Amino acid sequence: MQLTNLTIREAHELLTTKKISSVELTQAMLDRIHNVDKKVKSYVTITDDPALEQAKQADERIAKGENITPLTGIPFSMKDCISTRGVRTTCSSKILENYVPQYDATVTNKLADSGAVLVGKTNMDEFGMGSSCENSALFPTHNPWDLERVPGGSSGGAAASMAASLCTFSIGEDTGGSVRMPAGFTNVTGIKPTYGRVSRYGLIALASSFDCIGPMTRDAYDCATVLEHIAGHDPHDSTTYNSPVPNYTANINKPVKGMKLGIPKEYFVAGMEAGVESAMQEAIRTYEKLGMEIHEVSLPHTKYGLPVYYLLLFAEASANLARMDGTRFGLSVSDGAKDVIDIYLKTRHEGFGD
Amino acid sequence: MTNTIDTKTVKHVAFLVRLGISEEEAQKFSGQFSSIIDYFNMLNEVDTENVPPSSDIANAENVLREDVVKPSMSREEFLKNAPKSERGYVKVPTVLGEE
Numbered sequence: 478m479q480l481t482n483l484t485i486r487e488a489h490e491l492l493t494t495k496k497i498s499s500v501e502l503t504q505a506m507l508d509r510i511h512n513v514d515k516k517v518k519s520y521v522t523i524t525d526d527p528a529l530e531q532a533k534q535a536d537e538r539i540a541k542g543e544n545i546t547p548l549t550g551i552p553f554s555m556k557d558c559i560s561t562r563g564v565r566t567t568c569s570s571k572i573l574e575n576y577v578p579q580y581d582a583t584v585t586n587k588l589a590d591s592g593a594v595l596v597g598k599t600n601m602d603e604f605g606m607g608s609s610c611e612n613s614a615l616f617p618t619h620n621p622w623d624l625e626r627v628p629g630g631s632s633g634g635a636a637a638s639m640a641a642s643l644c645t646f647s648i649g650e651d652t653g654g655s656v657r658m659p660a661g662f663t664n665v666t667g668i669k670p671t672y673g674r675v676s677r678y679g680l681i682a683l684a685s686s687f688d689c690i691g692p693m694t695r696d697a698y699d700c701a702t703v704l705e706h707i708a709g710h711d712p713h714d715s716t717t718y719n720s721p722v723p724n725y726t727a728n729i730n731k732p733v734k735g736m737k738l739g740i741p742k743e744y745f746v747a748g749m750e751a752g753v754e755s756a757m758q759e760a761i762r763t764y765e766k767l768g769m770e771i772h773e774v775s776l777p778h779t780k781y782g783l784p785v786y787y788l789l790l791f792a793e794a795s796a797n798l799a800r801m802d803g804t805r806f807g808l809s810v811s812d813g814a815k816d817v818i819d820i821y822l823k824t825r826h827e828g829f830g831d
Numbered sequence: 832m833t834n835t836i837d838t839k840t841v842k843h844v845a846f847l848v849r850l851g852i853s854e855e856e857a858q859k860f861s862g863q864f865s866s867i868i869d870y871f872n873m874l875n876e877v878d879t880e881n882v883p884p885s886s887d888i889a890n891a892e893n894v895l896r897e898d899v900v901k902p903s904m905s906r907e908e909f910l911k912n913a914p915k916s917e918r919g920y921v922k923v924p925t926v927l928g929e930e
Contacts, residue, residue, distance in 0.1 A: 579908050672888070686887065715894035784871050795848060802849070804923050809914035816925045818849060826851030831859075 480505040481642040485551055485699040488645055492539055492550045499539070499550030502645075503532035503594050506552040510596065510643045518618050519628075519637035521557045522565050523597040528552065531594040538592055547702050549592030554644040556635045557598040558605060559690065560679035561585050564595070568681050569613035569634075570603045572801045572808045572828030582679020583711045584648060584690050591706045596644055599634030603830045604798065605652050605683040607631050610659070614830040620663060629662030631655040632693070636663040639693045646703050647693040652683045653786055656691045667693040668700045673718045675704075676711035684793035701725035734768030743779035801828065836864040 480502050483491070491497045507525055514520050535550035555561070558568045560578040562585070567573045581589070588595070602612035610618040610633025618633045620626040621641035628637040632649030636659030639647045649656040651669040660667025668691050675690045682688055692703035708722045740761060745754065765771050803809035803824030810823040838857040841864060845852045852860070906919050915922040 576912065579904055579911060712896070716891055778877070781874060781877055784874050787867070788871055788874075799848070803914065805921055806912035806914075811914065811924070814924055817923045820923065821849035822846075822851035825849065826853075829850070831856075 479642075481509045483645060484695045485547060485645055485702050488551055489547050489549075492535075493545065495539075499532040499535040499552075499594060500529060502550065503528050503552050503596065506596055506644060513641055514638075514643060516619065516624060517621050517637050517641045517643070518616050519599050519634040519641065519643060520554065520597040521567055521569060521600050521615060521634065524564055524595055527564070528594050528596045531589075531592075535592045535594060544592070546591040546706065548588065548706055550594060551592075551645045552594045552596045553588065553646045553648065554597050554599050554635060554638045555585070555588075555595060555648040556601055556632050556650050558601060558650055558681045558683075559584055559648060560681065561595065561598065564598065566598065566681070567615065568604045569601045569615050570801075570828065570830065571614045572824070573681075574615070574808065576807050578679070580679065583676035583713060584707050585679060587707050587709075588648070593646075593706075597638075599632070599638050599647065601634055601655075602631035604681070604794070605631040605650065605655055605688075606794070608654065608658055610634060610637075612830065622663065627662070629659030631659075632667075633659045633662075635693050636660055636665055636667070639663065639665040639695070646695075646699055648703075648707070649691055649693050650680060651689050651691050652687045653790065656689075656693060660693055665693050666695065666697055666700050667691060668704065670704060670708065673716045674708045674722075676709070676714040676717050678711055678713035682793075682797040684790045685797065686789070686793060698726060698729055701729050732768070733764065735770070737770045737772055738764055739772050739774040741776040741779065742773050743776055798829075801825065803828070836861055836868065840864075 480497065488502060492499060507523070507528065510520060510523055532550060538544055538549055557566055560566050560580060560582040562578055562581045564577070566576055566578050600610060600613050600615065600618045602608065602610055603614045606612060608630045609627040610630040611627060612630070618628050618637050620628040621637055627633065632651070632655045635647040635649040638644050640663035649659070649667060651657060656667040656669050669689050670691050672687070672689055677685070677688055677690065680688060680690060690707065692700050692707070694700045694703060705722060705725050709717070710719045711717045761771060801807055803811065803820045804817065808824055808828040809820065810827050811820050814820045814823060838861045841857045841860045842852065910916045910919070910921070913921045
Protein backbone atom coordinates (compact mmCIF):
# COMPACT_ATOMS: atom_id res chain seq x y z
CA MET A 478 0.00 0.00 0.00
CA GLN A 479 1.33 3.37 -1.07
CA LEU A 480 0.30 5.79 1.71
CA THR A 481 0.94 8.85 -0.43
CA ASN A 482 -1.49 7.76 -3.19
CA LEU A 483 -4.59 7.31 -1.05
CA THR A 484 -7.80 9.25 -1.53
CA ILE A 485 -9.23 11.05 1.50
CA ARG A 486 -11.92 8.40 1.77
CA GLU A 487 -9.40 5.53 1.71
CA ALA A 488 -7.08 7.22 4.20
CA HIS A 489 -10.01 7.97 6.53
CA GLU A 490 -11.04 4.29 6.48
CA LEU A 491 -7.49 3.17 7.36
CA LEU A 492 -7.13 5.82 10.07
CA THR A 493 -10.42 5.07 11.79
CA THR A 494 -9.86 1.30 11.69
CA LYS A 495 -6.41 1.98 13.24
CA LYS A 496 -4.57 0.27 10.35
CA ILE A 497 -2.41 3.38 9.99
CA SER A 498 -1.80 6.46 12.12
CA SER A 499 -1.85 10.07 11.01
CA VAL A 500 1.77 10.40 12.13
CA GLU A 501 2.73 7.54 9.76
CA LEU A 502 0.72 9.03 6.90
CA THR A 503 2.07 12.55 7.50
CA GLN A 504 5.66 11.31 7.83
CA ALA A 505 5.33 9.34 4.57
CA MET A 506 4.07 12.49 2.86
CA LEU A 507 6.87 14.67 4.27
CA ASP A 508 9.49 12.08 3.25
CA ARG A 509 8.12 12.02 -0.27
CA ILE A 510 8.02 15.82 -0.41
CA HIS A 511 11.69 16.01 0.61
CA ASN A 512 12.58 13.40 -2.03
CA VAL A 513 10.47 14.45 -4.98
CA ASP A 514 9.76 18.15 -4.65
CA LYS A 515 13.33 19.08 -5.58
CA LYS A 516 12.22 18.26 -9.13
CA VAL A 517 8.60 19.43 -9.07
CA LYS A 518 9.08 22.56 -6.93
CA SER A 519 5.46 22.72 -5.84
CA TYR A 520 6.07 23.82 -2.24
CA VAL A 521 7.21 27.28 -1.11
CA THR A 522 7.22 26.24 2.56
CA ILE A 523 7.17 22.74 4.07
CA THR A 524 5.77 22.67 7.61
CA ASP A 525 7.47 19.53 8.97
CA ASP A 526 7.28 20.07 12.74
CA PRO A 527 3.85 21.68 13.05
CA ALA A 528 2.50 19.01 10.68
CA LEU A 529 3.76 16.16 12.86
CA GLU A 530 2.36 17.92 15.95
CA GLN A 531 -1.05 18.25 14.26
CA ALA A 532 -0.85 14.60 13.19
CA LYS A 533 -0.19 13.54 16.78
CA GLN A 534 -3.22 15.50 17.94
CA ALA A 535 -5.32 13.89 15.20
CA ASP A 536 -4.21 10.44 16.35
CA GLU A 537 -5.27 11.33 19.90
CA ARG A 538 -8.69 12.43 18.62
CA ILE A 539 -9.06 9.14 16.76
CA ALA A 540 -7.87 7.09 19.76
CA LYS A 541 -10.48 8.77 21.98
CA GLY A 542 -13.12 8.48 19.27
CA GLU A 543 -13.99 12.13 19.81
CA ASN A 544 -14.84 14.72 17.21
CA ILE A 545 -13.59 12.67 14.24
CA THR A 546 -14.33 14.17 10.82
CA PRO A 547 -13.55 12.71 7.37
CA LEU A 548 -10.52 15.05 7.30
CA THR A 549 -9.07 14.20 10.72
CA GLY A 550 -5.44 13.24 10.32
CA ILE A 551 -5.39 13.84 6.54
CA PRO A 552 -2.33 15.73 5.16
CA PHE A 553 -3.07 18.65 2.84
CA SER A 554 -1.25 21.50 1.12
CA MET A 555 -2.57 25.01 0.61
CA LYS A 556 -1.97 27.80 -1.90
CA ASP A 557 0.37 30.42 -0.50
CA CYS A 558 -2.20 33.25 -0.66
CA ILE A 559 -4.27 31.85 2.22
CA SER A 560 -3.17 33.16 5.61
CA THR A 561 -1.69 30.76 8.13
CA ARG A 562 -0.83 32.11 11.55
CA GLY A 563 2.87 31.62 12.26
CA VAL A 564 3.54 30.10 8.81
CA ARG A 565 5.05 32.30 6.09
CA THR A 566 2.49 33.34 3.45
CA THR A 567 4.19 34.81 0.38
CA CYS A 568 1.75 34.92 -2.56
CA SER A 569 4.99 33.87 -4.33
CA SER A 570 6.02 37.53 -4.32
CA LYS A 571 9.26 39.15 -3.20
CA ILE A 572 7.18 41.79 -1.43
CA LEU A 573 5.73 39.16 0.98
CA GLU A 574 8.66 36.71 0.90
CA ASN A 575 9.17 36.92 4.67
CA TYR A 576 5.64 37.82 5.73
CA VAL A 577 4.31 35.69 8.60
CA PRO A 578 0.59 36.38 9.24
CA GLN A 579 -0.59 36.96 12.81
CA TYR A 580 -3.96 35.37 12.10
CA ASP A 581 -5.53 32.42 10.29
CA ALA A 582 -7.87 32.59 7.33
CA THR A 583 -11.34 31.18 8.04
CA VAL A 584 -10.55 28.25 5.72
CA THR A 585 -7.33 27.56 7.67
CA ASN A 586 -9.32 27.61 10.93
CA LYS A 587 -12.04 25.35 9.60
CA LEU A 588 -9.52 22.79 8.34
CA ALA A 589 -7.62 22.90 11.63
CA ASP A 590 -10.90 22.35 13.50
CA SER A 591 -11.68 19.34 11.31
CA GLY A 592 -8.29 17.88 12.27
CA ALA A 593 -6.66 18.08 8.81
CA VAL A 594 -2.85 18.31 8.82
CA LEU A 595 -1.15 21.14 6.91
CA VAL A 596 2.10 19.86 5.36
CA GLY A 597 3.01 23.01 3.44
CA LYS A 598 2.18 26.07 1.36
CA THR A 599 2.26 25.84 -2.42
CA ASN A 600 3.69 27.96 -5.19
CA MET A 601 1.59 30.19 -7.46
CA ASP A 602 1.84 32.88 -10.08
CA GLU A 603 2.66 36.04 -8.14
CA PHE A 604 -0.54 37.27 -6.43
CA GLY A 605 -2.44 34.92 -8.76
CA MET A 606 -1.53 36.86 -11.88
CA GLY A 607 -0.74 34.24 -14.48
CA SER A 608 -1.87 30.84 -15.64
CA SER A 609 1.31 28.77 -15.80
CA CYS A 610 3.05 29.10 -12.41
CA GLU A 611 6.05 30.51 -14.32
CA ASN A 612 5.19 33.96 -12.96
CA SER A 613 6.07 33.07 -9.39
CA ALA A 614 8.73 35.52 -8.24
CA LEU A 615 10.32 32.70 -6.21
CA PHE A 616 10.76 29.84 -8.75
CA PRO A 617 8.66 28.09 -11.41
CA THR A 618 6.76 24.87 -10.63
CA HIS A 619 6.94 21.94 -13.06
CA ASN A 620 4.23 19.57 -14.24
CA PRO A 621 4.87 16.19 -12.54
CA TRP A 622 3.72 14.34 -15.68
CA ASP A 623 6.45 16.01 -17.76
CA LEU A 624 8.88 18.29 -15.97
CA GLU A 625 9.45 20.26 -19.19
CA ARG A 626 5.84 21.43 -19.12
CA VAL A 627 3.95 23.90 -16.93
CA PRO A 628 1.34 22.73 -14.40
CA GLY A 629 -1.05 25.59 -15.30
CA GLY A 630 -1.89 28.32 -12.87
CA SER A 631 -2.22 30.26 -10.89
CA SER A 632 -2.73 27.43 -8.34
CA GLY A 633 0.03 25.47 -10.13
CA GLY A 634 1.85 24.43 -6.97
CA ALA A 635 -1.36 23.11 -5.42
CA ALA A 636 -2.14 21.10 -8.56
CA ALA A 637 1.42 19.77 -8.93
CA SER A 638 1.59 18.79 -5.24
CA MET A 639 -1.63 16.85 -5.77
CA ALA A 640 -0.56 15.18 -9.02
CA ALA A 641 2.85 14.20 -7.61
CA SER A 642 1.22 12.61 -4.53
CA LEU A 643 2.77 15.15 -2.19
CA CYS A 644 -0.50 15.64 -0.26
CA THR A 645 -3.85 13.87 0.07
CA PHE A 646 -5.78 17.01 -0.87
CA SER A 647 -4.92 20.56 -1.69
CA ILE A 648 -6.60 23.94 -1.30
CA GLY A 649 -6.37 26.26 -4.30
CA GLU A 650 -7.95 29.57 -5.18
CA ASP A 651 -9.67 30.51 -8.42
CA THR A 652 -10.15 34.06 -9.70
CA GLY A 653 -10.40 33.40 -13.44
CA GLY A 654 -9.65 29.70 -13.83
CA SER A 655 -6.86 29.29 -11.30
CA VAL A 656 -8.19 26.04 -9.82
CA ARG A 657 -9.91 24.65 -12.90
CA MET A 658 -7.06 25.11 -15.36
CA PRO A 659 -4.17 23.64 -13.33
CA ALA A 660 -6.47 20.78 -12.27
CA GLY A 661 -6.97 20.07 -15.98
CA PHE A 662 -3.26 20.41 -16.78
CA THR A 663 -2.26 17.92 -14.07
CA ASN A 664 -5.18 15.45 -14.25
CA VAL A 665 -6.56 16.08 -10.77
CA THR A 666 -10.12 16.99 -9.76
CA GLY A 667 -10.74 20.61 -8.86
CA ILE A 668 -13.85 22.67 -8.21
CA LYS A 669 -14.42 26.40 -8.22
CA PRO A 670 -17.37 26.81 -5.86
CA THR A 671 -20.03 29.46 -6.39
CA TYR A 672 -18.81 32.88 -5.30
CA GLY A 673 -19.73 33.44 -1.64
CA ARG A 674 -19.90 29.75 -0.75
CA VAL A 675 -16.45 29.72 0.88
CA SER A 676 -15.22 32.56 3.09
CA ARG A 677 -12.48 34.80 1.70
CA TYR A 678 -11.46 36.07 5.15
CA GLY A 679 -7.68 35.78 5.36
CA LEU A 680 -7.30 35.15 1.63
CA ILE A 681 -4.87 37.70 0.21
CA ALA A 682 -7.12 39.16 -2.46
CA LEU A 683 -6.42 39.45 -6.16
CA ALA A 684 -9.90 40.51 -7.33
CA SER A 685 -12.34 40.49 -4.42
CA SER A 686 -15.49 40.10 -6.53
CA PHE A 687 -14.09 36.97 -8.26
CA ASP A 688 -11.86 35.17 -5.76
CA CYS A 689 -13.08 31.69 -4.74
CA ILE A 690 -11.20 29.20 -2.60
CA GLY A 691 -11.70 25.63 -3.84
CA PRO A 692 -10.42 22.10 -3.27
CA MET A 693 -8.18 19.98 -5.52
CA THR A 694 -8.35 16.23 -4.96
CA ARG A 695 -8.00 12.79 -6.57
CA ASP A 696 -11.72 12.34 -7.26
CA ALA A 697 -15.08 14.09 -7.13
CA TYR A 698 -16.09 12.45 -3.86
CA ASP A 699 -13.04 13.94 -2.12
CA CYS A 700 -13.83 17.37 -3.58
CA ALA A 701 -17.32 17.10 -2.12
CA THR A 702 -15.87 16.09 1.27
CA VAL A 703 -13.46 19.03 1.43
CA LEU A 704 -16.05 21.53 0.20
CA GLU A 705 -18.44 20.44 2.96
CA HIS A 706 -15.77 21.36 5.49
CA ILE A 707 -14.65 24.71 4.10
CA ALA A 708 -18.00 26.14 2.91
CA GLY A 709 -20.42 28.20 4.94
CA HIS A 710 -21.39 31.61 6.23
CA ASP A 711 -18.72 33.68 7.92
CA PRO A 712 -19.40 36.91 9.82
CA HIS A 713 -15.90 38.03 8.74
CA ASP A 714 -16.88 37.90 5.05
CA SER A 715 -20.17 39.65 4.33
CA THR A 716 -20.31 38.19 0.80
CA THR A 717 -20.71 34.62 2.10
CA TYR A 718 -24.18 33.08 1.82
CA ASN A 719 -26.23 32.68 4.93
CA SER A 720 -27.74 29.39 3.78
CA PRO A 721 -27.03 25.84 4.95
CA VAL A 722 -24.18 23.93 3.29
CA PRO A 723 -25.68 20.99 1.35
CA ASN A 724 -24.54 17.48 2.08
CA TYR A 725 -22.48 17.23 -1.12
CA THR A 726 -21.18 13.71 -0.51
CA ALA A 727 -24.69 12.32 0.06
CA ASN A 728 -25.88 13.81 -3.22
CA ILE A 729 -22.91 12.88 -5.32
CA ASN A 730 -24.23 9.55 -6.61
CA LYS A 731 -27.67 10.82 -7.62
CA PRO A 732 -28.38 9.71 -11.19
CA VAL A 733 -28.03 12.35 -13.90
CA LYS A 734 -30.57 10.62 -16.15
CA GLY A 735 -33.01 13.10 -17.66
CA MET A 736 -30.90 16.16 -16.84
CA LYS A 737 -30.19 18.56 -19.67
CA LEU A 738 -26.58 19.39 -20.52
CA GLY A 739 -26.01 22.55 -22.55
CA ILE A 740 -22.87 22.67 -24.67
CA PRO A 741 -22.04 26.26 -25.69
CA LYS A 742 -20.93 26.13 -29.32
CA GLU A 743 -18.65 29.14 -28.76
CA TYR A 744 -16.46 27.01 -26.48
CA PHE A 745 -15.25 24.96 -29.43
CA VAL A 746 -12.96 27.37 -31.20
CA ALA A 747 -10.58 27.08 -34.11
CA GLY A 748 -7.08 26.15 -32.98
CA MET A 749 -8.33 24.05 -30.09
CA GLU A 750 -5.86 21.29 -29.25
CA ALA A 751 -7.09 18.03 -30.82
CA GLY A 752 -6.53 16.06 -27.60
CA VAL A 753 -8.55 18.56 -25.58
CA GLU A 754 -11.40 18.47 -28.05
CA SER A 755 -11.53 14.68 -28.14
CA ALA A 756 -11.47 14.53 -24.31
CA MET A 757 -14.42 16.97 -24.24
CA GLN A 758 -16.34 14.89 -26.82
CA GLU A 759 -15.61 11.75 -24.83
CA ALA A 760 -16.99 13.40 -21.65
CA ILE A 761 -20.12 14.50 -23.50
CA ARG A 762 -20.65 10.95 -24.84
CA THR A 763 -20.24 9.58 -21.31
CA TYR A 764 -22.98 11.88 -20.00
CA GLU A 765 -25.16 10.91 -22.93
CA LYS A 766 -24.73 7.22 -22.06
CA LEU A 767 -25.71 8.03 -18.47
CA GLY A 768 -29.00 9.33 -19.81
CA MET A 769 -28.42 13.08 -20.02
CA GLU A 770 -30.05 15.09 -22.79
CA ILE A 771 -27.37 16.93 -24.74
CA HIS A 772 -28.28 20.31 -26.27
CA GLU A 773 -26.10 22.67 -28.22
CA VAL A 774 -26.61 26.21 -26.90
CA SER A 775 -25.19 29.58 -27.85
CA LEU A 776 -23.59 32.09 -25.49
CA PRO A 777 -22.99 34.88 -28.02
CA HIS A 778 -21.11 37.17 -25.63
CA THR A 779 -18.41 34.60 -24.91
CA LYS A 780 -15.74 36.49 -26.84
CA TYR A 781 -16.29 39.60 -24.69
CA GLY A 782 -15.79 37.66 -21.47
CA LEU A 783 -12.04 38.00 -21.44
CA PRO A 784 -11.77 41.76 -22.08
CA VAL A 785 -14.47 42.41 -19.45
CA TYR A 786 -12.63 40.14 -17.03
CA TYR A 787 -9.34 41.97 -17.54
CA LEU A 788 -10.99 45.37 -17.21
CA LEU A 789 -12.45 44.45 -13.82
CA LEU A 790 -9.48 42.38 -12.69
CA PHE A 791 -6.93 45.14 -13.19
CA ALA A 792 -9.07 47.66 -11.31
CA GLU A 793 -9.67 45.33 -8.38
CA ALA A 794 -6.09 44.02 -8.28
CA SER A 795 -4.74 47.55 -8.25
CA ALA A 796 -6.95 48.48 -5.30
CA ASN A 797 -6.05 45.28 -3.43
CA LEU A 798 -2.30 45.48 -4.00
CA ALA A 799 -2.24 49.08 -2.75
CA ARG A 800 -1.82 47.73 0.77
CA MET A 801 1.66 46.48 -0.11
CA ASP A 802 3.38 49.76 0.64
CA GLY A 803 6.35 48.84 2.83
CA THR A 804 5.10 50.55 5.98
CA ARG A 805 3.04 48.06 8.02
CA PHE A 806 4.16 44.58 6.87
CA GLY A 807 6.12 42.85 4.16
CA LEU A 808 9.19 44.10 2.34
CA SER A 809 10.22 47.67 3.14
CA VAL A 810 12.87 49.52 1.14
CA SER A 811 13.53 52.72 3.04
CA ASP A 812 17.23 53.38 2.41
CA GLY A 813 17.59 57.03 1.53
CA ALA A 814 13.83 57.55 1.45
CA LYS A 815 13.10 61.23 2.04
CA ASP A 816 9.38 60.80 2.68
CA VAL A 817 6.76 58.08 2.95
CA ILE A 818 5.91 58.20 -0.77
CA ASP A 819 9.53 57.37 -1.47
CA ILE A 820 9.14 54.16 0.59
CA TYR A 821 6.07 53.22 -1.45
CA LEU A 822 7.90 53.83 -4.74
CA LYS A 823 11.09 52.00 -3.78
CA THR A 824 9.40 49.08 -2.03
CA ARG A 825 7.03 48.41 -4.91
CA HIS A 826 9.72 48.82 -7.54
CA GLU A 827 11.83 46.19 -5.84
CA GLY A 828 9.06 43.98 -4.46
CA PHE A 829 6.56 43.56 -7.32
CA GLY A 830 7.38 41.41 -10.34
CA ASP A 831 6.49 42.57 -13.86
CA MET B 832 -8.58 52.21 -33.57
CA THR B 833 -5.06 52.20 -32.24
CA ASN B 834 -4.12 54.00 -29.07
CA THR B 835 -0.64 55.05 -28.24
CA ILE B 836 0.22 55.48 -24.62
CA ASP B 837 3.54 57.31 -24.43
CA THR B 838 6.13 56.80 -21.71
CA LYS B 839 5.21 60.15 -20.13
CA THR B 840 1.65 58.92 -19.52
CA VAL B 841 2.96 55.57 -18.24
CA LYS B 842 5.20 57.35 -15.73
CA HIS B 843 2.35 59.63 -14.67
CA VAL B 844 -0.01 56.69 -14.07
CA ALA B 845 2.76 54.82 -12.24
CA PHE B 846 3.30 57.78 -9.94
CA LEU B 847 -0.45 58.09 -9.28
CA VAL B 848 -0.44 54.50 -7.97
CA ARG B 849 2.87 55.15 -6.19
CA LEU B 850 4.76 52.59 -8.22
CA GLY B 851 8.43 53.23 -8.90
CA ILE B 852 9.44 52.24 -12.44
CA SER B 853 12.62 52.54 -14.49
CA GLU B 854 12.99 54.17 -17.92
CA GLU B 855 13.24 50.70 -19.53
CA GLU B 856 10.08 49.54 -17.79
CA ALA B 857 8.25 52.68 -18.92
CA GLN B 858 9.23 51.84 -22.52
CA LYS B 859 8.05 48.25 -22.17
CA PHE B 860 4.75 49.13 -20.46
CA SER B 861 4.02 51.83 -23.04
CA GLY B 862 3.70 49.16 -25.74
CA GLN B 863 1.77 46.82 -23.44
CA PHE B 864 -0.66 49.55 -22.28
CA SER B 865 -1.43 50.44 -25.88
CA SER B 866 -2.30 46.88 -26.86
CA ILE B 867 -4.36 46.34 -23.70
CA ILE B 868 -6.44 49.44 -24.43
CA ASP B 869 -6.91 48.31 -28.02
CA TYR B 870 -8.16 44.99 -26.65
CA PHE B 871 -10.68 46.75 -24.39
CA ASN B 872 -11.93 48.76 -27.37
CA MET B 873 -13.46 45.56 -28.68
CA LEU B 874 -16.16 46.10 -26.02
CA ASN B 875 -17.39 49.25 -27.79
CA GLU B 876 -19.06 47.10 -30.43
CA VAL B 877 -21.42 45.52 -27.85
CA ASP B 878 -24.93 46.96 -27.89
CA THR B 879 -25.84 47.72 -24.26
CA GLU B 880 -28.78 50.00 -25.12
CA ASN B 881 -31.45 48.21 -23.04
CA VAL B 882 -29.18 46.59 -20.48
CA PRO B 883 -29.60 47.98 -16.97
CA PRO B 884 -26.31 48.84 -15.25
CA SER B 885 -25.28 46.42 -12.51
CA SER B 886 -22.59 46.53 -9.90
CA ASP B 887 -22.57 42.94 -8.70
CA ILE B 888 -23.72 39.49 -9.76
CA ALA B 889 -24.63 38.07 -6.38
CA ASN B 890 -27.47 40.49 -5.46
CA ALA B 891 -25.45 41.45 -2.44
CA GLU B 892 -26.99 43.75 0.12
CA ASN B 893 -25.40 45.75 2.88
CA VAL B 894 -24.69 43.59 5.89
CA LEU B 895 -24.94 45.51 9.14
CA ARG B 896 -24.25 44.53 12.72
CA GLU B 897 -24.10 46.08 16.14
CA ASP B 898 -20.82 47.84 16.85
CA VAL B 899 -19.66 45.68 19.75
CA VAL B 900 -16.17 45.77 21.22
CA LYS B 901 -14.57 42.34 21.00
CA PRO B 902 -11.09 41.07 21.77
CA SER B 903 -8.73 41.70 18.87
CA MET B 904 -5.05 41.43 18.04
CA SER B 905 -2.83 43.13 20.59
CA ARG B 906 -0.82 46.15 19.55
CA GLU B 907 2.37 44.23 20.23
CA GLU B 908 1.27 41.33 18.05
CA PHE B 909 0.19 43.66 15.27
CA LEU B 910 3.49 45.49 15.24
CA LYS B 911 5.47 42.25 14.82
CA ASN B 912 5.27 42.68 11.05
CA ALA B 913 5.85 46.43 10.97
CA PRO B 914 9.26 47.27 9.46
CA LYS B 915 9.72 50.11 11.98
CA SER B 916 7.79 51.05 15.07
CA GLU B 917 8.12 53.31 18.07
CA ARG B 918 6.06 53.59 21.27
CA GLY B 919 3.35 51.33 19.88
CA TYR B 920 3.02 53.11 16.55
CA VAL B 921 4.10 52.27 13.00
CA LYS B 922 7.01 54.56 12.20
CA VAL B 923 7.43 56.16 8.76
CA PRO B 924 9.34 59.21 7.49
CA THR B 925 7.69 62.56 6.78
CA VAL B 926 4.19 62.18 5.39
CA LEU B 927 3.43 65.81 4.53
CA GLY B 928 5.98 67.29 2.16
CA GLU B 929 6.99 70.93 1.89
CA GLU B 930 5.39 71.45 -1.50
